[in-house]
Amino acid sequence: MRIHLINGQIMGAPGMSELFIEDGFIVRTLSGPADRTIDVKGGAVLPGLIDAHCHLRDPGFEYREDIVSGTRSAAKGGFTSVCPMPNTRPVCDNASVVRSIVTKAKNEGSANVFPIGAASKGLAGKELAEFGLMKEEGIVAVSDDGRPIETPDLLRKVMQYASDFSLPVLNHCEEPSLSDGVMNEGAVSTELGLRGIPTAAEDVMISRDIILAEYLNLPIHICHVSTKGGVRMIREAKARGVKVTAETCPHYFVLTEDACLGFDTNAKMNPPLRMEEDRLAIIEGLADKTLDLIVTDHAPHHEDEKDLEFSLANNGIVGFETAFALSYTYLVRPGYLTLPDLTACMSANPSRLFGLGRGTLAAGAPADISVFDLDNSFTFDKNKMLSKARNTPFHGYTLYGNTLLTITGGKITYEELC
């Protein structure tokens, strides 16, 4: 199969407007006439986006999302690769679950799926999971997902053992004893009479993780940073040479705790939406590269799990179909980040962290390509999502960066060119 993309703005190749794809790879020239020529009408052609932190809910919670719907949703958002967290049922803590996810994704998925294995068996925070055997089946990192690795001793062992298999360790940083709440602790939680989670809950554990990473001289990756203090500590640690990397999500640089006013459960997530000073610090952290990745933390939930009293509603929002547009609209258009910097956060950096060999449009790379319309605004409509879930606070937002085309491994996985 030979594809010829024309009329694009090719990232990293100023002046170039075409790209050649043959047999699943990007090539310099085609070996024969193109089977298909695609006019992308001036769209920005980027290396396929990679989501380093999401939840596909498969196996076990297919009523929320499954590998088929989740990867279709990802493709619509311009993602060519996604890395699902292990909080499935059964937990993705052994080789056979990893294999079943990878196999299903290969056969039925619309994106590359690189699973993240559990750090501890059953995500219970007690015994190490089988990192080596899981890696054989395709995991690219280990994490206990939404459960912080609570004891410093276990984290130390996870980091040491993961280093034998060159697997990154991702930790959700939130000190459990300080986290008995349902939203950020601050003026809004006080006004609404809701229990708060202080920024200190996150900062305490980030500081611990940095201390261990420095002591062991081993890498640690901090999940979805939401606080000003977290950004500051990671910046300082990087300056000292500590092997720390970090990610954040669009909601942490777009929204604040004010979104919870009116008890809107689509603003309920973990870590919680913070204050304006935190939001600005996250943007600053992305701009100065303290924060390496933008991830979605795509967390589909059924309506019955969200349309509830605030404290009873599940945490999390979907993110595949808004992540790039929110990032482009709120980071690149106001001038905080360049488009190449944003693309690095969503493609080359996650590829490097997880060793995926992607995130580039260079000849020889797998043909994972995303094309976006950066010039025309669109109104985001949650009812048009391909995800099974509808839990998003961004319904009705006017955004830039609609997906025109997604190609994964040379196959078209999403197309909106007509």
Place this chain on the structure above:
Amino acid sequence: MKLRNKDLLGMKELQPEEIAEILKTAELMKMVLKSGNKKTSHLQGKSIVTLFYENSTRTRLSFEMASKFMGASSANVSASGSSINKGESLMDTARTIDVMSTDIIVMRHSQSGAPHFIAPKLSASIVNAGDGMNEHPTQALLDMYTMKEKYGSLEGLEVAICGDIYHSRVARSNTIGLTKMGARVRVAGPATMMPVGMEKLGCTVCKTVADAVDGADVVMGLRLQLERQTKSLFPSVPEYYKYYAIDQKILSLAKPGAIVMHPGPCNHGVEMPTLIYDSPQSVINEQVTNGVAVRMAVLYLLMTRRNQE
């Protein structure tokens, strides 16, 4: 004057003119209460249901009395003895009550925002009778009514609210309501029970109970839930009493003749000694009486709005 909203969810949602209207209407209702014939026909043919997920003596009874005095038919649903015990959701329970042609549902729930969650989905008017740590608007209204009765106006009053502010929907509703009506609120209590950013609600957060009570016109205690001790929010009742209670020494710092209030139920010898609870300065029993009048006013005004729809 007509209320703006179908529901009474909190003091946050009320405008000062609406608060004034409720307090003015309550004066008329209090005259009914004090008269020999406690029966009006304001709510004749109307249906009011109280839906209580938490225990209550004063609030529930006063809403029921208010309904009956004004001729409405009223009924109760409480967690025990209903399908709530079988695990029926709040939404389904509320909708069940709604479709029985109920005009007003008076609701108490342990979750902040529970009435806000159901109100837009129902045709009945919802009156929040306490939601978690968020609001208890009719308590604030009856407290404000009691203060106004004593001082003539709320404008410029200095009100001290003391105790467990963190868990108190009474403190939140009073702070918001009193501030809207031109009173000045100071709050004090153990730092473990003082929520972050309380001052953003418009009050002054004082370091000590003495600072809060100094020169106050109104001194309000709040119920301390004794089980909070097991969560390390305070070490013991004797220590709490020594440093945070409203005793004679503290009360002597208030303006001469200042009134003492408490939403009840009171732990005697914890929030304040019995001597103060029973003292001439205490208006705690008047608060209860006024609670009936204020709830009559609220039900009447909400029903008037419904009738005009």
